[in-house]
Amino acid sequence: MKKLQILIFLVLPLFCFAQSTLKLKGKIASEKTPLEWADVLILNQEGKIVDGTTTRQDGSFEINLKSGSYKIGITLLGFADYEKEILLEKDTDLGIIILKANETKLNEVVIQSKKKTIEQKTDRLVYNLENNVTTVGGDALSAINTAPGVVVKNDLITILGKGTSRMMIDGRLIELTGEELNNFLKSISAADIKNIEIISNPPAKYEADGFGGLINIIMKKGVRDSWKNTTTASYDQNKYGIYTLRNNFFYNKNKFRFSASVNGKTGYKNADENLEMYFPDGLSKMTSVTKVKNENLSGKMALDYDLSDRTTIGFQFMNDRNNPDFGSDIRIEKYNLQNELQNVTLNKSATDKGSKNQTYNTHFITKLDSLNRKLSFDTDYFNYSSKFDRDFIANNYTPDMQFVDVNQAGRNISNQDIDNWSFKADMEHPFHTFNLYYGAKVSFTNSVSDVLFYDNISGTPELDPNQSNRFKYTENNQAIYINGDKKINEKWNLQMGLRLENTQTTGFSETLNQENVNNYLKLFPTFYASYKKNENNTFSLNYGKRINRPRFDLLNPFKVYINSNSYSEGNPFLKPSFSDNFELSYSYKEILRTSVFMNVITNGYGVIFTSIPETNTQIVTRENYFKGLNYGLGETYSASFTDWWESENSLYFLGSKTEFTKDFNAMPSNSLQIDFTTNNTFVLGKTTKLQIDFNYSTPFKNGLYKVGYVSSFDIGFKQDLFHKTLQVAFLANDIFNTSYLKDFTSVVNGVKQVYSQNESNRFVRLSVVYNFGNKKINVKERNFGNQEERKRTGS
Numbered sequence: 001m002k003k004l005q006i007l008i009f010l011v012l013p014l015f016c017f018a019q020s021t022l023k024l025k026g027k028i029a030s031e032k033t034p035l036e037w038a039d040v041l042i043l044n045q046e047g048k049i050v051d052g053t054t055t056r057q058d059g060s061f062e063i064n065l066k067s068g069s070y071k072i073g074i075t076l077l078g079f080a081d082y083e084k085e086i087l088l089e090k091d092t093d094l095g096i097i098i099l100k101a102n103e104t105k106l107n108e109v110v111i112q113s114k115k116k117t118i119e120q121k122t123d124r125l126v127y128n129l130e131n132n133v134t135t136v137g138g139d140a141l142s143a144i145n146t147a148p149g150v151v152v153k154n155d156l157i158t159i160l161g162k163g164t165s166r167m168m169i170d171g172r173l174i175e176l177t178g179e180e181l182n183n184f185l186k187s188i189s190a191a192d193i194k195n196i197e198i199i200s201n202p203p204a205k206y207e208a209d210g211f212g213g214l215i216n217i218i219m220k221k222g223v224r225d226s227w228k229n230t231t232t233a234s235y236d237q238n239k240y241g242i243y244t245l246r247n248n249f250f251y252n253k254n255k256f257r258f259s260a261s262v263n264g265k266t267g268y269k270n271a272d273e274n275l276e277m278y279f280p281d282g283l284s285k286m287t288s289v290t291k292v293k294n295e296n297l298s299g300k301m302a303l304d305y306d307l308s309d310r311t312t313i314g315f316q317f318m319n320d321r322n323n324p325d326f327g328s329d330i331r332i333e334k335y336n337l338q339n340e341l342q343n344v345t346l347n348k349s350a351t352d353k354g355s356k357n358q359t360y361n362t363h364f365i366t367k368l369d370s371l372n373r374k375l376s377f378d379t380d381y382f383n384y385s386s387k388f389d390r391d392f393i394a395n396n397y398t399p400d401m402q403f404v405d406v407n408q409a410g411r412n413i414s415n416q417d418i419d420n421w422s423f424k425a426d427m428e429h430p431f432h433t434f435n436l437y438y439g440a441k442v443s444f445t446n447s448v449s450d451v452l453f454y455d456n457i458s459g460t461p462e463l464d465p466n467q468s469n470r471f472k473y474t475e476n477n478q479a480i481y482i483n484g485d486k487k488i489n490e491k492w493n494l495q496m497g498l499r500l501e502n503t504q505t506t507g508f509s510e511t512l513n514q515e516n517v518n519n520y521l522k523l524f525p526t527f528y529a530s531y532k533k534n535e536n537n538t539f540s541l542n543y544g545k546r547i548n549r550p551r552f553d554l555l556n557p558f559k560v561y562i563n564s565n566s567y568s569e570g571n572p573f574l575k576p577s578f579s580d581n582f583e584l585s586y587s588y589k590e591i592l593r594t595s596v597f598m599n600v601i602t603n604g605y606g607v608i609f610t611s612i613p614e615t616n617t618q619i620v621t622r623e624n625y626f627k628g629l630n631y632g633l634g635e636t637y638s639a640s641f642t643d644w645w646e647s648e649n650s651l652y653f654l655g656s657k658t659e660f661t662k663d664f665n666a667m668p669s670n671s672l673q674i675d676f677t678t679n680n681t682f683v684l685g686k687t688t689k690l691q692i693d694f695n696y697s698t699p700f701k702n703g704l705y706k707v708g709y710v711s712s713f714d715i716g717f718k719q720d721l722f723h724k725t726l727q728v729a730f731l732a733n734d735i736f737n738t739s740y741l742k743d744f745t746s747v748v749n750g751v752k753q754v755y756s757q758n759e760s761n762r763f764v765r766l767s768v769v770y771n772f773g774n775k776k777i778n779v780k781e782r783n784f785g786n787q788e789e790r791k792r793t794g795s
Helices: 002-015 140-144 178-186 787-791
Strands: 022-029 039-043 049-054 060-065 068-075 082-088 092-098 118-120 125-128 150-153 156-159 166-169 193-199 214-219 226-237 241-253 256-279 282-293 296-306 311-322 326-335 341-367 374-397 403-430 435-455 469-487 492-509 514-532 537-548 559-563 566-569 577-588 592-612 617-642 645-660 673-683 688-697 700-703 705-707 710-721 726-733 741-748 751-758 763-773
Touching (some): 022 082, 082 092, 140 178, 140 193, 341 403, 592 751
Parallel strands (some): 166 214, 566 617
Antiparallel strands (some): 022 060, 039 068, 068 082, 125 193, 193 214, 226 241, 241 256, 256 751, 282 326, 296 311, 326 341, 341 374, 435 469, 469 492, 492 514, 537 577, 617 645, 673 688, 700 705, 705 741, 741 751
């Protein structure tokens, strides 16, 4: 209650002002005649559209706005786009704005002005994809991996130096993580992405979950009264082949907007794993070769209808199904202290794995008045289900491969089902001297998971109740937020926010008859300040508090055996972690960007690979075991060396300091990490582009783990045909096969473990993209209000 009183006290003064509007008008013309039906858009400092109109028959337009700084954008088919920043302090007439005709008239193509690859905003970095050749024919996951300061590795998406990041689409959180999140992102075509926002310290409007900030995918939008279809076909060749076919359809006529997409993928990829465990009586070495089916079918449908000029209602449905069955051959070799092979265990398994999720969204958006006050409501339902059925047998052999006996034979079956309802309301409330945003959200989550183990060593399956379990988990969350921003003068901008979240969780193991309840109320403040010294130099400072909630499956207390000497178990007593994030940045001409950042983590949790030396058993568990400090310095440099050579480069120096808060017979170690990336685009003609990318990250130590180096060398080529209605692209990814996880090392309980994993990062891709329609699209993308809960369903 005290925190709520503080929140009210802080935000109450913000409601003491009234709002008046100012008139912005002008006229759009070519060099010869006025231009009718030109689209005029008004964007705020964050790049968000706040109003818009079209020109009349005489080319004139008129918009009512509050005072402040804006960017005006004007587009019309056959003419180059026009953009200009304006400061509105009184009624303003922009006069006659002349649009220049495109020099080349292309058939069925909308010409757009070239955007900067990287743009710095007050609270985020915006990465525009249109200049990147390697994303053609690719998916959202591969596009994210090309964003500056973002790394995709081993099912984790991280912002360098800040930890695992949350994913959003058009400002709505995706409630998936790990493998399930990656599969979902692979179902989205990179061609449908306008840009990617990297928000290292998110405003209070967004859920406070996630240490590594937010990565927001902004989908493309277009002009009105039109339709368009895009078909993409691609083939990836690694050790095996993968075929992908995508089709996206957009229709917009008068008050009605409709979009539909379907994405299909089939094929296989190879995954190799190696693990060395140095027990007191000798080395245990495991090698695994797995053939993974890459099978996905997904679709999306969205409808929006304008009830009036001010009010819109809509519905959206999304469905995603994956069937990544796999077969593994595992070889375990046991050596003595003289490094002599003592015995061999061969574990052969076949796994039937599948998951599906469905999301339904209804939304209502209305403008309350001409002052651009806007209210929106979202109702969402999300269902996720997964199955895992693994049949395996492990046989023991002598060093010369003579059969000894059956080590273990069994069948693991696990299922999970998650339902989530959420209700969300947001208000945009501009005043005369500042902008105010506030809202609330409630969500209700129920999760049921079970694990069944059948012992098959006798040849007849027998249910083992000691290795079977049913786990129920509920989580309810209520949140309110308020966020305000103000332009003090031409040099200073301020933004402040508070978010209050109240959470109740209950986990119950039916087999163990064990219940764990956890309730907590937390306040999450955010602050941003930017200072524009002049046109060339801009400084900014931000702070935010974040929470990192455990995924649902990590709370299940039961053991799941990986093999006869290795098992994984959850922890129902796992608590959320918290971080305080600080960042100071400087931008010179938006060409050179420098950032200094620091994250302070309390009650940190993570995976611990521990061992029982007496039985040579490996245990994978999760604990709240550390507090830490992550810090770094990042430099990003954008250069145009010639008219035909553009380059984006980044250099990061990262460090950490970790202290273990739990005794598990291990010592923390930390070291400096250096990460360097260069992306180079070469324009070889009007229709041909070549791209050469390189990334290198040094080995480093962080807390419990040491990680080996990672590097990647990629070459991409794109050819436009038939006035850009057809594109053909080729990509050679990770040519030297060096981008995989290697030398992942920890020492716990006196046992050193070294792990590596390679999941077919080296491949070549051939893509063909075909566009047709009447050259104009305008689909308002809408995402789901329960995205926070969906994120935590992954494995």
